[in-house]
Amino acid sequence: MKAWTGPEVPTLPGAAGRLLVHDTALESLVPVEPDAGEARLYVCGITPYDATHLGHANTYVAFDLLQRVLLDCGSRVTFTQNVTDVDDPLLERADATGVDWRELAADQVQLFRDDMTALRVIPPQHYIGAVESIPSVVELIESLKHTGAVYQVDDPEYPDWYFEVRRAPGFGRLSGLAGDDAVEVFGERGGDPDRAGKRDVLDCLVWRLERPGEPAWDSPLGRGRPGWHIECTAIALQYLGVHFDVQGGGSDLVFPHHEMCAAEGAVATRQPFAKAYVHAGMVGLHGEKMSKSKGNLVLVSRLRASGGDPMAIRLALLAHHYRSDWEWTVVDLPRAQERLDAWRAGVARTVAPAAQPLVAAVREVLRTDLDAPAALGLIDAWAAQPGDDPDAGAQVGRAVDALLGVLL
Ligand code: 5CA
Ligand code: ZN
Numbered sequence: 001m002k003a004w005t006g007p008e009v010p011t012l013p014g015a016a017g018r019l020l021v022h023d024t025a026l027e028s029l030v031p032v033e034p035d036a037g038e039a040r041l042y043v044c045g046i047t048p049y050d051a052t053h054l055g056h057a058n059t060y061v062a063f064d065l066l067q068r069v070l071l072d073c074g075s076r077v078t079f080t081q082n083v084t085d086v087d088d089p090l091l092e093r094a095d096a097t098g099v100d101w102r103e104l105a106a107d108q109v110q111l112f113r114d115d116m117t118a119l120r121v122i123p124p125q126h127y128i129g130a131v132e133s134i135p136s137v138v139e140l141i142e143s144l145k146h147t148g149a150v151y152q153v154d155d156p157e158y159p160d161w162y163f164e165v166r167r168a169p170g171f172g173r174l175s176g177l178a179g180d181d182a183v184e185v186f187g188e189r190g191g192d193p194d195r196a197g198k199r200d201v202l203d204c205l206v207w208r209l210e211r212p213g214e215p216a217w218d219s220p221l222g223r224g225r226p227g228w229h230i231e232c233t234a235i236a237l238q239y240l241g242v243h244f245d246v247q248g249g250g251s252d253l254v255f256p257h258h259e260m261c262a263a264e265g266a267v268a269t270r271q272p273f274a275k276a277y278v279h280a281g282m283v284g285l286h287g288e289k290m291s292k293s294k295g296n297l298v299l300v301s302r303l304r305a306s307g308g309d310p311m312a313i314r315l316a317l318l319a320h321h322y323r324s325d326w327e328w329t330v331v332d333l334p335r336a337q338e339r340l341d342a343w344r345a346g347v348a349r350t351v352a353p354a355a356q357p358l359v360a361a362v363r364e365v366l367r368t369d370l371d372a373p374a375a376l377g378l379i380d381a382w383a384a385q386p387g388d389d390p391d392a393g394a395q396v397g398r399a400v401d402a403l404l405g406v407l408l
Contacts, residue, residue, distance in 0.1 A: 001083065001132065003123035004113035009071060010402045012359065016074045019367050021066065021246070022323060023276040024254055025174045029369055030276050032070060032245055039075040040244035041067060042236040042274070043124075044253055047084040048108035049093040052115040053297040054317070054328050055283040055290040059250045061314055061405070062280040062322035062370070064121045066246070068403055069366050080239040081124040082232055083109055085131050086215060086225055088190070089293070101215065105129075115300040118310040120405045126239040130231045133238070137226045138219045140234040140268060141206050149267045150206060154197035161207035161221055163230070164199050168263030174277055175255035186256050190228060204260045206230040229260035233273070237265060247274040251325075252289070254279055281325040290328070298328055311406050312337040318372040318404060339380065340406070346383025347397040347408050353387030355395035366403060375404065 020029040032039060043063045046056060067077050084090070085105040094101035116123065130137075141161060144150040149167035152159040165171045172178050177185060183201055187193045193201040205227035210216035216223040226234075236244060242265075247258055258277055265273030282289045285296045303313055316336035320326045346352060358378060365374040379400065397408045 001109070001127050001129050002113075003081075003125075003127035004117045004121075006123045007120040007405065007407075009068065009122065010398045012072060012399055012402050014356075014359075015072050017072075017363065017367055019066070019069050019073055020369055021276060021278050022369050024251075024258075024279050025277050027176075032075075032276065034070075034075050034245055037075055039070045039077045039246070040240040041070075041077055041079045042232070042240055042244060042247045043079070043081050044232055044247075044249035044257070045081040045083045045127075046108070046112055047087055047089055047292075048105045048112065049090040050292040050297070051108060051111045051302075052300045053290050053292070054285075054300060054303075054313075055250065056112075057115065057119060057300050057313070058283045058317045058320075058322075059248075059280040060116060060121050061119060061317045063248045063278075064119075064405055065318070065322065065366070065370050065372060066248070066278065067122055068405060069370060072363065072403060073367070078126075078240060079122070079124040080126040080128065080236060082133075082235045083127070083129045084228065084231065085109070085129040087130070087228055091214060111301055115304070118304055119300070119314050120310070120407065122405075126235075128235045128239065130226055133231065133235050134217050134219070134226060136238045137230055137234040138207075138221060140230060140237065140264070141221060144206070144264065144268055147267055151199065153195065158209050158211070160205055160209050160224070162198055162203040163206050163260070163264055163267075165202045165204065165260070165263055166200055167267050170266065171263045172259065174259045174262050177255050177259070182255065189252065189256055191256050202256070204229055204256065206264075229257055230264060232257070233261045233264040233268070236261070236273070237269065242269045242271045242273075244274055246276050246278050248278045249280070251279040251282055251323075280322045281320070284325065284327045287327070303333065308333055309337060309340065311408075312340045314404075314406055315340055315376070318406075319376060321373055322370050339376070340408075342383050343379060343400065343406075344408050346379075347393040347400075349387075349393050351388045351390050352392040352396070353382055353385045354389045355392040355399065358382045358396060359399045362399065362403060372404070 365371040
C-alpha cells in the first residue's frame with residue numbers, strides 16, 4: 001500500500017561510524033553491522049482501528065531515530081513496515097460501530113500517514129498490508145507445513161492451522177519467558193492458551209478458517225484469514241530476506257509477537273530471523289499503558305488540530321530515552337515548545353558556538369543506544385552559549401534536522 005510523503009534528510013559532513021543498540025534477546029548492546037552497507041529494518045506497524053496515539057508515535061519516532069543514525073553512519077536503509085489490516089480487534093471495532101472493516105482500516109491508515117508526515121518520520125520503502133500479503137503468508141504456512149511445524153487442531157467444526165512452537169530450538173530465548181508466565185502473557189496479548197486440540201498451549205494460530213460474517217480468502221489451507229504473527233514473519237522475509245538487521249516495535253510486542261515471528265522465521269529458513277530485536281518503552285497516561293483497547297489516549301491528530309507544533313510533539317517524545325517507560329502529562333508539550341523556541345532562537349543567531357564539536361558529541365551519544373535525552377541536553381547547552389562562528393547556526397540546524405528529524 002501507499003506509504004506517506006517523506007522528509008528530505010540532509011547529509012552531514014564527516015559521517016561514518018557504527019550504531020550500538022540494545023538487543024532484547026541478548027540483553028546487551030550490539031553493533032548494527034549491515035551486509036554490503038545495506039541495513040534491513042522491519043518495524044511492526046499499526047492495527048488500524050483507532051487513530052495514532054502518542055504511544056504509537058513514540059515507537060515510530062524511536063525507530064525513525066534509529067534509521068537516521070544508521071543513515072548518518074553511512075548505511076543505506078531498507079525499511080519495511082506492515083499494517084495489520086485484518087485481525088480480531090479491527091473486525092470487533094468495525095462490528096461495534098457498524099462501519100465496514102475495510103473502510104475503518106483505510107480511514108485510520110490515512111490518519112496515521114498524516115501524523116507520520118507531520119512528525120517527519122521517514123516512510124518505509126515497503127508499506128505492506130496483511131490483506132495484500134495473503135499469498136506470501138499462505139506460501140510460508142505451506143513451507144512450514146512441509147517441515148511438520150504446522151498442523152490443524154483437533155476440532156471437527158473449525159480445524160484451524162497452528163504453528164508448533166517447540167519446533168523452534170530457541171523458543172523463549174528472545175523474551176526470556178517460560179512456563180506459567182509465558183502462558184499468562186500469551187493469553188493477555190491475543191493468544192488462545194485455552195484452545196482445545198493444540199499440541200502445546202503456546203502454539204499460535206497461523207490460519208483461521210472462515211467463520212460466519214468474517215472476511216475470508218481462498219487458499220489450499222481452506223478459506224480463511226491469516227493469524228497475526230505469521231503476517232509479520234512473511235512480510236519481513238519477503239521484503240527483507242533472511243537474517244535481516246533489526247526487528248523493532250514497542251516492548252509489548254516482545255512476547256508473544258516477536259518471539260513467534262522469530263520462531264516461525266527460524267523454522268522456515270533454518271537461520272535466525274533477525275540479527276537484533278529492539279524495543280521501545282511504553283508511554284502511559286493516568287497510570288496505565290496508553291492503549292486503544294483501554295481508551296486512555298492522547299491522539300497525535302488531536303494535539304495537532306489544537307495547534308500543537310508537530311516538531312514540539314517530536315521533541316517531547318525524544319526527551320525520553322527510547323527504552324524507558326514514561327507517562328505523558330500536560331507539561332510535556334509546553335516544555336518541548338519552550339525547548340524548540342530556544343533552539344530556533346539559537347540557530348537564528350548571526351554568530352554562535354562552532355557546530356563541529358557539538359555535532360561530534362551528538363553523534364557519539366546517539367550512536368550509543370540512541371541516547372536522545374543526552375543529545376537534547378547538548379543542544380540546549382549550545383543554544384544557551386555565546387559564540388563567534390557565523391556559519392554555526394545553519395550547520396546546527398542541518399544536523400538537528402538530519403539526526404533528530406526536527407526542523408528548526
Ligand atoms: N499491528 C501490530 C503489530 S504487527 C500492533 O501491535 N499494532 S498496534 O497498533 O497495537 O501498535 C503499533 C505499535 O505501537 C507497536 O509497535 C506497539 O508496540 C506500539 N505501541 C502501542 N501502544 C504503545 C504505547 N502505549 N507506548 C509505546 N508504544 C506503543
Ligand atoms: Zn508485527
